Amino acid sequence: MSQILNEIQRRRTFAIISHPDAGKTTLTEKLLLYGGALRLAGTVKSRKSKQHAVSDWMELEKQRGISVTSSVLQFEYQGHKINILDTPGHQDFSEDTYRTLMAADSAVMLIDAAKGVEEQTKKLFHVCRKRGIPIFTFINKMDRHGREPLDLLDEIEKVLDIKSYPMNWPIGRGREFTGIFERQTANIELFTGNGHGSTVVPTRRGDLTDPAIVGSMSKASYELLEEDLELLDMAGDQFDLQQVARGELTPVYFGSALTNFGVRAFLESFIQLSPCPHEKDSSSGPINPEQQEFSGFIFKIQANMDPAHRDRIVFLRICSGVFNRGMMVKHVRTGKSIRLSQSKQFMAQDTNTVEVAYPGDIIGIYDPGVFRIGDTITEKSKFSFEAIPKFQPELFARVHLRDAMKRKQFVKGIEQLTEEGAVQRFRHPDVGLEAPIIGAVGMLQFEVLEYRLTHEYGVDIQLDHLPFTLARWAAGDNLTPPMLKSADNLVLKDDDENLVVLFRNQWSFNWEVERNKRVTYLEQPPA
Numbered sequence: 001m002s003q004i005l006n007e008i009q010r011r012r013t014f015a016i017i018s019h020p021d022a023g024k025t026t027l028t029e030k031l032l033l034y035g036g037a038l039r040l041a042g043t044v045k046s047r048k049s050k051q052h053a054v055s056d057w058m059e060l061e062k063q064r065g066i067s068v069t070s071s072v073l074q075f076e077y078q079g080h081k082i083n084i085l086d087t088p089g090h091q092d093f094s095e096d097t098y099r100t101l102m103a104a105d106s107a108v109m110l111i112d113a114a115k116g117v118e119e120q121t122k123k124l125f126h127v128c129r130k131r132g133i134p135i136f137t138f139i140n141k142m143d144r145h146g147r148e149p150l151d152l153l154d155e156i157e158k159v160l161d162i163k164s165y166p167m168n169w170p171i172g173r174g175r176e177f178t179g180i181f182e183r184q185t186a187n188i189e190l191f192t193g194n195g196h197g198s199t200v201v202p203t204r205r206g207d208l209t210d211p212a213i214v215g216s217m218s219k220a221s222y223e224l225l226e227e228d229l230e231l232l233d234m235a236g237d238q239f240d241l242q243q244v245a246r247g248e249l250t251p252v253y254f255g256s257a258l259t260n261f262g263v264r265a266f267l268e269s270f271i272q273l274s275p276c277p278h279e280k281d282s283s284s285g286p287i288n289p290e291q292q293e294f295s296g297f298i299f300k301i302q303a304n305m306d307p308a309h310r311d312r313i314v315f316l317r318i319c320s321g322v323f324n325r326g327m328m329v330k331h332v333r334t335g336k337s338i339r340l341s342q343s344k345q346f347m348a349q350d351t352n353t354v355e356v357a358y359p360g361d362i363i364g365i366y367d368p369g370v371f372r373i374g375d376t377i378t379e380k381s382k383f384s385f386e387a388i389p390k391f392q393p394e395l396f397a398r399v400h401l402r403d404a405m406k407r408k409q410f411v412k413g414i415e416q417l418t419e420e421g422a423v424q425r426f427r428h429p430d431v432g433l434e435a436p437i438i439g440a441v442g443m444l445q446f447e448v449l450e451y452r453l454t455h456e457y458g459v460d461i462q463l464d465h466l467p468f469t470l471a472r473w474a475a476g477d478n479l480t481p482p483m484l485k486s487a488d489n490l491v492l493k494d495d496d497e498n499l500v501v502l503f504r505n506q507w508s509f510n511w512e513v514e515r516n517k518r519v520t521y522l523e524q525p526p527a
Protein backbone atom coordinates (compact mmCIF):
# COMPACT_ATOMS: atom_id res chain seq x y z
CA MET A 1 0.00 0.00 0.00
CA SER A 2 1.30 3.45 -0.82
CA GLN A 3 2.34 5.53 2.14
CA ILE A 4 -0.28 8.19 1.59
CA LEU A 5 -3.06 5.61 1.36
CA ASN A 6 -1.86 4.06 4.57
CA GLU A 7 -1.79 7.44 6.30
CA ILE A 8 -5.30 8.27 5.07
CA GLN A 9 -6.77 4.96 6.12
CA ARG A 10 -5.47 5.24 9.64
CA ARG A 11 -6.86 8.73 10.20
CA ARG A 12 -10.09 9.56 12.01
CA THR A 13 -11.11 13.21 12.20
CA PHE A 14 -14.18 13.92 14.26
CA ALA A 15 -15.91 16.45 16.50
CA ILE A 16 -17.82 15.88 19.70
CA ILE A 17 -21.23 17.52 19.71
CA SER A 18 -23.12 18.03 22.93
CA HIS A 19 -24.95 20.41 25.19
CA PRO A 20 -22.83 22.16 27.86
CA ASP A 21 -22.13 19.99 30.90
CA ALA A 22 -22.85 16.71 29.17
CA GLY A 23 -19.17 15.85 29.75
CA LYS A 24 -17.36 16.73 26.54
CA THR A 25 -14.24 17.99 28.26
CA THR A 26 -14.19 14.93 30.47
CA LEU A 27 -14.65 12.52 27.57
CA THR A 28 -12.02 14.29 25.46
CA GLU A 29 -9.62 14.00 28.35
CA LYS A 30 -10.37 10.31 28.79
CA LEU A 31 -9.84 9.63 25.11
CA LEU A 32 -6.43 11.29 25.45
CA LEU A 33 -5.75 9.18 28.53
CA TYR A 34 -6.55 5.97 26.67
CA GLY A 35 -4.53 7.20 23.71
CA GLY A 36 -1.52 7.58 25.98
CA ALA A 37 -1.39 11.34 25.37
CA LEU A 38 -2.00 12.03 29.06
CA ARG A 39 -0.59 10.01 31.91
CA LEU A 40 -3.11 11.12 34.48
CA ALA A 41 -6.49 12.49 33.65
CA GLY A 42 -7.48 15.75 35.28
CA THR A 43 -4.99 17.93 33.49
CA VAL A 44 -6.97 19.29 30.56
CA LYS A 45 -9.29 21.31 32.77
CA SER A 46 -6.63 22.53 35.13
CA ARG A 47 -4.46 23.47 32.20
CA LYS A 48 -7.06 26.07 31.33
CA SER A 49 -6.71 27.81 34.64
CA LYS A 50 -2.96 27.44 35.14
CA GLN A 51 -1.76 28.37 31.72
CA HIS A 52 -0.42 31.89 31.80
CA ALA A 53 -1.96 34.23 29.34
CA VAL A 54 0.02 34.35 26.14
CA SER A 55 -2.36 36.81 24.59
CA ASP A 56 -5.31 39.03 25.31
CA TRP A 57 -7.35 36.46 23.55
CA MET A 58 -6.38 33.81 26.00
CA GLU A 59 -6.87 36.28 28.81
CA LEU A 60 -10.51 36.30 27.85
CA GLU A 61 -10.61 32.54 27.87
CA LYS A 62 -8.99 32.56 31.26
CA GLN A 63 -11.35 35.11 32.74
CA ARG A 64 -14.33 33.18 31.57
CA GLY A 65 -12.77 29.80 32.34
CA ILE A 66 -13.97 28.57 28.99
CA SER A 67 -12.52 27.67 25.70
CA VAL A 68 -13.57 30.39 23.30
CA THR A 69 -12.02 28.88 20.23
CA SER A 70 -11.93 25.41 18.90
CA SER A 71 -8.66 23.62 18.94
CA VAL A 72 -7.56 20.33 17.54
CA LEU A 73 -6.14 17.49 19.56
CA GLN A 74 -4.25 14.65 17.96
CA PHE A 75 -3.27 11.30 19.40
CA GLU A 76 -2.58 7.73 18.31
CA TYR A 77 -4.53 4.68 19.30
CA GLN A 78 -3.87 1.17 18.05
CA GLY A 79 -2.13 2.45 14.95
CA HIS A 80 -4.80 5.01 14.21
CA LYS A 81 -4.16 8.71 14.12
CA ILE A 82 -7.05 10.49 15.76
CA ASN A 83 -7.88 14.17 15.32
CA ILE A 84 -10.48 15.51 17.70
CA LEU A 85 -11.87 18.85 16.68
CA ASP A 86 -12.76 20.44 19.95
CA THR A 87 -15.80 22.67 19.57
CA PRO A 88 -16.41 25.43 22.11
CA GLY A 89 -18.42 23.98 24.95
CA HIS A 90 -20.02 27.07 26.37
CA GLN A 91 -23.71 27.72 26.32
CA ASP A 92 -23.09 30.77 24.19
CA PHE A 93 -21.54 28.98 21.34
CA SER A 94 -20.68 30.69 18.11
CA GLU A 95 -20.42 30.13 14.41
CA ASP A 96 -17.03 28.57 15.05
CA THR A 97 -18.79 25.64 16.63
CA TYR A 98 -20.80 25.08 13.49
CA ARG A 99 -17.92 25.63 11.09
CA THR A 100 -15.72 23.19 12.88
CA LEU A 101 -18.19 20.50 11.89
CA MET A 102 -17.37 21.28 8.24
CA ALA A 103 -13.89 19.92 8.84
CA ALA A 104 -14.99 16.68 10.53
CA ASP A 105 -15.48 13.31 8.85
CA SER A 106 -17.77 12.09 11.61
CA ALA A 107 -19.30 13.28 14.86
CA VAL A 108 -19.70 11.87 18.32
CA MET A 109 -22.94 12.96 19.91
CA LEU A 110 -22.58 13.01 23.65
CA ILE A 111 -25.74 12.76 25.69
CA ASP A 112 -26.25 13.11 29.42
CA ALA A 113 -28.20 10.04 30.52
CA ALA A 114 -30.28 12.09 32.92
CA LYS A 115 -31.09 14.88 30.49
CA GLY A 116 -31.48 13.21 27.12
CA VAL A 117 -31.37 15.19 23.89
CA GLU A 118 -30.82 18.87 24.75
CA GLU A 119 -31.15 22.07 22.75
CA GLN A 120 -27.58 22.64 21.61
CA THR A 121 -27.15 18.99 20.72
CA LYS A 122 -30.14 19.27 18.43
CA LYS A 123 -28.74 22.28 16.59
CA LEU A 124 -25.35 20.67 16.11
CA PHE A 125 -26.92 17.38 15.14
CA HIS A 126 -28.82 19.10 12.33
CA VAL A 127 -25.64 20.59 10.91
CA CYS A 128 -24.08 17.10 10.86
CA ARG A 129 -27.23 15.68 9.40
CA LYS A 130 -27.16 18.16 6.54
CA ARG A 131 -23.63 17.13 5.72
CA GLY A 132 -24.61 13.47 5.85
CA ILE A 133 -21.68 12.51 8.06
CA PRO A 134 -21.86 9.48 10.35
CA ILE A 135 -22.94 10.23 13.89
CA PHE A 136 -21.95 8.02 16.82
CA THR A 137 -23.72 8.38 20.15
CA PHE A 138 -22.15 8.08 23.59
CA ILE A 139 -24.63 8.12 26.45
CA ASN A 140 -22.69 9.50 29.36
CA LYS A 141 -23.01 9.65 33.14
CA MET A 142 -24.34 6.11 33.45
CA ASP A 143 -22.70 6.04 36.89
CA ARG A 144 -25.49 8.34 38.08
CA HIS A 145 -29.13 7.66 38.26
CA GLY A 146 -30.49 8.67 34.86
CA ARG A 147 -33.26 7.82 32.47
CA GLU A 148 -33.85 4.30 31.24
CA PRO A 149 -31.67 3.42 28.22
CA LEU A 150 -34.65 2.33 26.12
CA ASP A 151 -36.37 5.59 26.85
CA LEU A 152 -33.25 7.50 25.74
CA LEU A 153 -33.03 5.55 22.48
CA ASP A 154 -36.66 6.29 21.84
CA GLU A 155 -36.06 9.99 22.39
CA ILE A 156 -33.07 10.02 20.02
CA GLU A 157 -35.15 8.40 17.31
CA LYS A 158 -38.17 10.63 17.78
CA VAL A 159 -36.56 13.99 18.44
CA LEU A 160 -33.69 13.66 15.97
CA ASP A 161 -35.36 11.41 13.46
CA ILE A 162 -32.43 9.00 13.17
CA LYS A 163 -32.43 5.25 13.68
CA SER A 164 -30.30 3.95 16.51
CA TYR A 165 -28.50 0.72 17.23
CA PRO A 166 -27.06 0.13 20.71
CA MET A 167 -23.65 -1.46 20.21
CA ASN A 168 -23.48 -2.27 23.87
CA TRP A 169 -25.82 -2.28 26.81
CA PRO A 170 -25.23 -1.16 30.39
CA ILE A 171 -25.15 -3.75 33.13
CA GLY A 172 -26.77 -2.10 36.15
CA ARG A 173 -27.61 1.56 36.55
CA GLY A 174 -26.21 4.37 38.65
CA ARG A 175 -23.96 3.02 41.38
CA GLU A 176 -24.74 -0.46 40.17
CA PHE A 177 -23.41 0.31 36.68
CA THR A 178 -20.59 -2.22 36.65
CA GLY A 179 -20.18 -3.32 33.08
CA ILE A 180 -21.31 -3.45 29.50
CA PHE A 181 -22.65 -6.19 27.28
CA GLU A 182 -21.29 -6.02 23.71
CA ARG A 183 -24.17 -6.98 21.51
CA GLN A 184 -22.34 -8.15 18.42
CA THR A 185 -20.00 -10.52 20.21
CA ALA A 186 -22.18 -11.20 23.28
CA ASN A 187 -19.08 -10.45 25.34
CA ILE A 188 -19.22 -8.80 28.70
CA GLU A 189 -16.76 -6.33 30.10
CA LEU A 190 -16.93 -5.80 33.83
CA PHE A 191 -15.14 -2.85 35.37
CA THR A 192 -13.10 -3.84 38.35
CA GLY A 193 -11.50 -0.49 39.16
CA ASN A 194 -12.53 1.90 41.86
CA GLY A 195 -14.01 4.32 39.37
CA HIS A 196 -11.80 7.28 40.25
CA GLY A 197 -11.17 7.72 36.58
CA SER A 198 -7.68 9.22 36.66
CA THR A 199 -6.15 6.09 35.20
CA VAL A 200 -7.26 3.43 32.73
CA VAL A 201 -9.87 1.28 34.41
CA PRO A 202 -9.07 -2.43 34.85
CA THR A 203 -11.66 -4.81 33.46
CA ARG A 204 -12.54 -8.48 33.31
CA ARG A 205 -13.96 -10.04 30.16
CA GLY A 206 -16.20 -13.04 29.65
CA ASP A 207 -19.75 -13.87 28.66
CA LEU A 208 -23.03 -15.01 30.12
CA THR A 209 -21.86 -18.64 30.18
CA ASP A 210 -18.99 -17.70 32.48
CA PRO A 211 -20.03 -18.32 36.11
CA ALA A 212 -17.38 -15.93 37.42
CA ILE A 213 -18.82 -13.11 35.31
CA VAL A 214 -22.43 -13.87 36.14
CA GLY A 215 -21.47 -14.34 39.79
CA SER A 216 -20.05 -10.82 39.98
CA MET A 217 -23.26 -9.23 38.73
CA SER A 218 -26.07 -8.49 41.17
CA LYS A 219 -29.24 -10.56 40.68
CA ALA A 220 -31.17 -7.42 39.80
CA SER A 221 -28.62 -6.33 37.19
CA TYR A 222 -28.58 -9.80 35.66
CA GLU A 223 -32.34 -10.01 35.36
CA LEU A 224 -32.63 -6.51 34.00
CA LEU A 225 -29.99 -7.28 31.36
CA GLU A 226 -31.79 -10.43 30.24
CA GLU A 227 -35.06 -8.57 29.98
CA ASP A 228 -33.58 -5.64 28.07
CA LEU A 229 -31.69 -7.84 25.61
CA GLU A 230 -34.86 -9.70 24.77
CA LEU A 231 -36.71 -6.46 24.13
CA LEU A 232 -33.87 -5.09 22.02
CA ASP A 233 -33.67 -8.18 19.85
CA MET A 234 -37.37 -8.04 19.20
CA ALA A 235 -37.89 -4.36 18.62
CA GLY A 236 -34.67 -2.68 17.60
CA ASP A 237 -33.25 -1.68 14.23
CA GLN A 238 -30.71 -3.95 12.56
CA PHE A 239 -27.11 -2.84 12.45
CA ASP A 240 -26.14 -1.68 8.97
CA LEU A 241 -22.79 -0.01 8.35
CA GLN A 242 -24.00 1.53 5.08
CA GLN A 243 -26.72 3.34 6.96
CA VAL A 244 -24.21 4.48 9.54
CA ALA A 245 -22.01 5.85 6.76
CA ARG A 246 -24.92 7.81 5.32
CA GLY A 247 -25.84 9.24 8.71
CA GLU A 248 -29.16 7.41 8.84
CA LEU A 249 -28.38 5.17 11.78
CA THR A 250 -26.38 6.02 14.87
CA PRO A 251 -24.44 3.36 16.78
CA VAL A 252 -25.01 3.94 20.49
CA TYR A 253 -22.60 3.26 23.36
CA PHE A 254 -23.16 3.56 27.08
CA GLY A 255 -20.60 4.64 29.62
CA SER A 256 -19.27 7.12 32.10
CA ALA A 257 -16.53 9.49 31.08
CA LEU A 258 -15.94 10.33 34.73
CA THR A 259 -15.17 6.78 35.86
CA ASN A 260 -13.83 5.68 32.41
CA PHE A 261 -16.39 2.91 32.27
CA GLY A 262 -17.10 2.12 28.64
CA VAL A 263 -14.59 4.60 27.25
CA ARG A 264 -12.27 1.99 25.77
CA ALA A 265 -15.12 -0.05 24.30
CA PHE A 266 -16.41 3.07 22.63
CA LEU A 267 -13.03 4.16 21.29
CA GLU A 268 -12.16 0.76 19.86
CA SER A 269 -15.48 0.33 18.13
CA PHE A 270 -15.46 3.92 16.91
CA ILE A 271 -12.09 3.62 15.17
CA GLN A 272 -13.28 0.46 13.44
CA LEU A 273 -16.61 1.84 12.23
CA SER A 274 -15.95 5.52 11.62
CA PRO A 275 -14.77 6.69 8.21
CA CYS A 276 -11.30 7.77 7.23
CA PRO A 277 -11.01 10.93 5.09
CA HIS A 278 -12.72 10.44 1.77
CA GLU A 279 -13.32 12.39 -1.41
CA LYS A 280 -14.72 15.87 -1.17
CA ASP A 281 -16.78 17.78 -3.71
CA SER A 282 -15.24 20.74 -5.47
CA SER A 283 -15.95 23.03 -8.41
CA SER A 284 -14.15 20.53 -10.66
CA GLY A 285 -15.71 17.37 -9.30
CA PRO A 286 -14.81 15.17 -6.35
CA ILE A 287 -11.26 15.47 -5.04
CA ASN A 288 -9.77 12.18 -3.97
CA PRO A 289 -7.62 12.39 -0.81
CA GLU A 290 -5.00 10.15 -2.41
CA GLN A 291 -4.39 12.43 -5.33
CA GLN A 292 -0.88 13.73 -5.48
CA GLU A 293 -1.73 17.41 -5.44
CA PHE A 294 -2.01 18.91 -2.01
CA SER A 295 -5.29 20.72 -1.25
CA GLY A 296 -7.33 21.89 1.70
CA PHE A 297 -9.71 24.55 2.91
CA ILE A 298 -9.85 27.07 5.70
CA PHE A 299 -12.61 26.62 8.21
CA LYS A 300 -11.52 28.87 11.02
CA ILE A 301 -9.54 32.01 11.63
CA GLN A 302 -8.17 32.87 15.02
CA ALA A 303 -6.80 36.30 15.63
CA ASN A 304 -4.15 37.64 17.86
CA MET A 305 -2.64 34.52 19.36
CA ASP A 306 0.44 36.62 19.93
CA PRO A 307 -0.24 40.25 20.91
CA ALA A 308 3.27 41.33 19.90
CA HIS A 309 2.49 40.59 16.29
CA ARG A 310 -1.26 40.92 16.15
CA ASP A 311 -1.23 38.04 13.74
CA ARG A 312 -3.88 35.66 12.70
CA ILE A 313 -3.75 31.91 12.49
CA VAL A 314 -5.96 30.11 10.06
CA PHE A 315 -6.93 26.50 10.46
CA LEU A 316 -6.63 24.41 7.37
CA ARG A 317 -8.22 21.03 6.88
CA ILE A 318 -6.10 18.96 4.52
CA CYS A 319 -8.23 17.22 1.90
CA SER A 320 -5.70 15.68 -0.48
CA GLY A 321 -2.00 15.07 -1.01
CA VAL A 322 0.81 15.58 1.46
CA PHE A 323 1.66 18.76 3.31
CA ASN A 324 5.35 19.49 3.67
CA ARG A 325 6.46 22.49 5.65
CA GLY A 326 7.83 25.24 3.45
CA MET A 327 5.89 24.16 0.37
CA MET A 328 4.56 26.72 -2.09
CA VAL A 329 0.80 26.72 -2.46
CA LYS A 330 -1.80 28.58 -4.45
CA HIS A 331 -4.49 30.62 -2.75
CA VAL A 332 -7.27 29.98 -5.23
CA ARG A 333 -9.49 33.00 -4.58
CA THR A 334 -6.73 35.56 -5.21
CA GLY A 335 -4.41 33.42 -7.33
CA LYS A 336 -1.53 34.34 -5.01
CA SER A 337 1.36 31.99 -4.29
CA ILE A 338 2.14 31.54 -0.63
CA ARG A 339 4.87 29.63 1.13
CA LEU A 340 3.56 27.61 4.07
CA SER A 341 6.54 27.81 6.35
CA GLN A 342 5.00 28.46 9.72
CA SER A 343 2.76 25.55 10.39
CA LYS A 344 1.49 24.45 13.74
CA GLN A 345 -0.15 21.39 15.04
CA PHE A 346 -2.01 21.37 18.30
CA MET A 347 -1.27 18.43 20.51
CA ALA A 348 -2.77 17.52 23.83
CA GLN A 349 -0.31 19.50 25.90
CA ASP A 350 1.37 21.91 23.56
CA THR A 351 1.83 23.29 20.10
CA ASN A 352 4.38 21.82 17.74
CA THR A 353 5.71 22.84 14.41
CA VAL A 354 4.45 20.36 11.89
CA GLU A 355 6.71 19.16 9.11
CA VAL A 356 4.47 16.69 7.32
CA ALA A 357 0.70 16.23 7.45
CA TYR A 358 -1.87 14.16 5.58
CA PRO A 359 -5.52 14.34 4.53
CA GLY A 360 -7.73 14.50 7.62
CA ASP A 361 -5.16 16.52 9.55
CA ILE A 362 -5.72 20.08 10.64
CA ILE A 363 -2.83 22.51 10.64
CA GLY A 364 -2.64 26.08 11.80
CA ILE A 365 -0.80 28.46 9.49
CA TYR A 366 0.05 32.13 9.84
CA ASP A 367 -2.10 34.40 7.77
CA PRO A 368 -0.23 37.04 5.81
CA GLY A 369 -3.58 38.83 5.56
CA VAL A 370 -5.19 37.07 2.62
CA PHE A 371 -7.29 34.26 4.03
CA ARG A 372 -11.03 34.09 4.54
CA ILE A 373 -13.25 31.37 5.90
CA GLY A 374 -13.93 28.80 3.20
CA ASP A 375 -10.87 29.61 1.06
CA THR A 376 -9.34 26.75 -0.89
CA ILE A 377 -5.61 26.14 -1.08
CA THR A 378 -4.05 23.92 -3.74
CA GLU A 379 -0.62 23.41 -5.25
CA LYS A 380 -1.54 24.63 -8.71
CA SER A 381 -5.14 23.77 -9.66
CA LYS A 382 -7.92 26.34 -9.64
CA PHE A 383 -10.77 24.34 -8.13
CA SER A 384 -12.57 25.41 -4.96
CA PHE A 385 -14.20 23.26 -2.34
CA GLU A 386 -17.85 23.86 -1.57
CA ALA A 387 -18.44 27.10 0.31
CA ILE A 388 -18.85 26.92 4.06
CA PRO A 389 -22.43 27.96 4.72
CA LYS A 390 -23.16 31.05 6.75
CA PHE A 391 -25.08 29.97 9.77
CA GLN A 392 -28.32 31.58 10.66
CA PRO A 393 -27.74 34.35 13.19
CA GLU A 394 -30.32 34.28 15.97
CA LEU A 395 -29.19 37.29 17.99
CA PHE A 396 -28.87 40.86 16.79
CA ALA A 397 -27.52 44.07 18.25
CA ARG A 398 -26.97 47.59 17.03
CA VAL A 399 -23.43 48.74 17.72
CA HIS A 400 -22.78 52.36 18.72
CA LEU A 401 -19.41 53.96 18.80
CA ARG A 402 -18.96 56.02 21.97
CA ASP A 403 -16.15 58.25 20.75
CA ALA A 404 -16.79 59.64 17.27
CA MET A 405 -13.06 60.35 16.83
CA LYS A 406 -12.41 56.61 16.64
CA ARG A 407 -14.65 56.04 13.66
CA LYS A 408 -11.90 54.73 11.39
CA GLN A 409 -10.63 52.13 13.86
CA PHE A 410 -14.20 51.14 14.62
CA VAL A 411 -15.12 50.47 10.99
CA LYS A 412 -11.83 48.66 10.42
CA GLY A 413 -12.24 46.52 13.54
CA ILE A 414 -15.75 45.43 12.67
CA GLU A 415 -14.67 44.79 9.11
CA GLN A 416 -11.83 42.57 10.30
CA LEU A 417 -14.04 40.62 12.69
CA THR A 418 -16.64 40.14 9.97
CA GLU A 419 -13.98 38.84 7.60
CA GLU A 420 -12.77 36.39 10.20
CA GLY A 421 -16.33 35.22 10.47
CA ALA A 422 -16.53 36.19 14.14
CA VAL A 423 -19.82 38.03 13.51
CA GLN A 424 -22.09 38.93 10.60
CA ARG A 425 -22.47 42.58 9.68
CA PHE A 426 -25.60 44.29 8.37
CA ARG A 427 -26.61 47.92 8.06
CA HIS A 428 -29.62 50.13 7.55
CA PRO A 429 -30.21 50.67 3.81
CA ASP A 430 -29.66 54.42 4.12
CA VAL A 431 -27.11 54.53 6.90
CA GLY A 432 -23.40 53.91 6.47
CA LEU A 433 -21.10 51.49 8.26
CA GLU A 434 -20.79 53.64 11.37
CA ALA A 435 -23.92 52.15 12.98
CA PRO A 436 -23.86 48.52 11.95
CA ILE A 437 -26.18 45.81 13.13
CA ILE A 438 -24.38 42.67 14.13
CA GLY A 439 -25.79 39.18 13.87
CA ALA A 440 -24.48 36.23 15.87
CA VAL A 441 -25.49 32.69 16.72
CA GLY A 442 -24.45 33.00 20.38
CA MET A 443 -24.14 35.74 23.02
CA LEU A 444 -20.48 34.99 23.43
CA GLN A 445 -19.80 36.43 20.00
CA PHE A 446 -20.95 39.85 21.23
CA GLU A 447 -18.66 39.62 24.22
CA VAL A 448 -15.77 38.68 21.98
CA LEU A 449 -16.64 41.59 19.67
CA GLU A 450 -16.71 44.07 22.52
CA TYR A 451 -13.54 42.72 24.07
CA ARG A 452 -11.57 42.69 20.88
CA LEU A 453 -12.71 46.13 19.73
CA THR A 454 -11.57 47.53 23.07
CA HIS A 455 -8.29 45.63 23.33
CA GLU A 456 -7.15 45.44 19.74
CA TYR A 457 -8.59 48.61 18.25
CA GLY A 458 -8.93 50.85 21.32
CA VAL A 459 -12.59 51.45 20.55
CA ASP A 460 -15.35 51.75 23.12
CA ILE A 461 -18.76 50.58 22.01
CA GLN A 462 -22.26 50.22 23.27
CA LEU A 463 -24.47 47.34 22.22
CA ASP A 464 -28.24 47.66 21.93
CA HIS A 465 -29.71 44.22 21.70
CA LEU A 466 -32.61 43.96 19.28
CA PRO A 467 -35.73 41.83 19.68
CA PHE A 468 -35.24 39.79 16.49
CA THR A 469 -34.37 36.11 16.20
CA LEU A 470 -34.55 35.34 12.51
CA ALA A 471 -32.81 36.75 9.41
CA ARG A 472 -33.91 36.02 5.86
CA TRP A 473 -32.50 37.26 2.56
CA ALA A 474 -35.19 38.67 0.29
CA ALA A 475 -35.22 37.72 -3.38
CA GLY A 476 -37.55 39.09 -6.07
CA ASP A 477 -37.64 41.57 -8.94
CA ASN A 478 -36.90 45.22 -8.23
CA LEU A 479 -37.37 44.91 -4.49
CA THR A 480 -37.01 48.04 -2.42
CA PRO A 481 -36.84 48.34 1.37
CA PRO A 482 -40.35 49.89 1.68
CA MET A 483 -41.82 46.88 -0.12
CA LEU A 484 -40.45 44.63 2.62
CA LYS A 485 -41.20 46.76 5.62
CA SER A 486 -43.90 45.78 8.09
CA ALA A 487 -44.84 46.87 11.58
CA ASP A 488 -42.53 44.52 13.41
CA ASN A 489 -39.64 43.67 11.12
CA LEU A 490 -36.40 45.42 10.27
CA VAL A 491 -35.08 45.75 6.73
CA LEU A 492 -31.30 45.81 6.33
CA LYS A 493 -28.55 45.24 3.78
CA ASP A 494 -25.59 42.91 3.99
CA ASP A 495 -22.08 43.76 2.78
CA ASP A 496 -22.96 42.64 -0.74
CA GLU A 497 -25.98 44.98 -0.91
CA ASN A 498 -28.46 42.12 -0.58
CA LEU A 499 -31.66 42.92 1.27
CA VAL A 500 -32.03 41.11 4.57
CA VAL A 501 -35.09 41.19 6.78
CA LEU A 502 -35.03 40.54 10.52
CA PHE A 503 -38.11 39.01 12.09
CA ARG A 504 -39.10 38.70 15.73
CA ASN A 505 -39.88 35.02 15.52
CA GLN A 506 -40.97 32.19 13.26
CA TRP A 507 -44.57 33.19 13.66
CA SER A 508 -44.11 36.74 12.41
CA PHE A 509 -41.98 35.42 9.57
CA ASN A 510 -44.71 32.99 8.49
CA TRP A 511 -47.24 35.76 8.65
CA GLU A 512 -45.11 37.97 6.40
CA VAL A 513 -44.63 35.13 3.89
CA GLU A 514 -48.40 34.80 3.65
CA ARG A 515 -48.97 38.52 3.37
CA ASN A 516 -46.34 39.35 0.79
CA LYS A 517 -46.23 36.70 -1.91
CA ARG A 518 -44.07 38.72 -4.26
CA VAL A 519 -41.04 38.08 -2.12
CA THR A 520 -39.07 34.87 -1.77
CA TYR A 521 -37.15 34.55 1.47
CA LEU A 522 -33.87 32.63 1.50
CA GLU A 523 -31.91 31.21 4.42
CA GLN A 524 -28.61 32.11 2.76
CA PRO A 525 -27.55 35.13 0.71
CA PRO A 526 -28.54 34.70 -2.94
CA ALA A 527 -25.64 33.20 -4.95
Ligand code: GDP
Pocket residue numbers: 018019020021022023024025026027089140141142143144255256257258259
Ligand atom coordinates in the same frame (compact mmCIF):
# COMPACT_ATOMS: atom_id res chain seq x y z
P1 GDP B 1 -18.69 19.89 29.13
O1 GDP B 1 -19.32 21.19 29.48
O2 GDP B 1 -19.55 19.09 28.22
O3 GDP B 1 -17.27 19.97 28.66
O4 GDP B 1 -18.71 19.03 30.48
P2 GDP B 1 -17.56 18.65 31.50
O5 GDP B 1 -16.70 17.58 30.96
O6 GDP B 1 -16.92 19.89 32.00
O7 GDP B 1 -18.47 17.98 32.63
C1 GDP B 1 -19.49 18.69 33.29
C2 GDP B 1 -19.69 18.11 34.68
O8 GDP B 1 -20.16 16.78 34.56
C3 GDP B 1 -18.39 18.03 35.47
O9 GDP B 1 -18.69 18.31 36.80
C4 GDP B 1 -17.96 16.59 35.29
O10 GDP B 1 -17.18 16.11 36.36
C5 GDP B 1 -19.29 15.88 35.22
N1 GDP B 1 -19.22 14.63 34.47
C6 GDP B 1 -18.67 14.42 33.25
N2 GDP B 1 -18.81 13.13 32.89
C7 GDP B 1 -19.44 12.51 33.90
C8 GDP B 1 -19.85 11.17 34.14
O11 GDP B 1 -19.65 10.26 33.35
N3 GDP B 1 -20.49 10.94 35.32
C9 GDP B 1 -20.72 11.89 36.24
N4 GDP B 1 -21.33 11.56 37.37
N5 GDP B 1 -20.34 13.16 36.06
C10 GDP B 1 -19.70 13.47 34.91
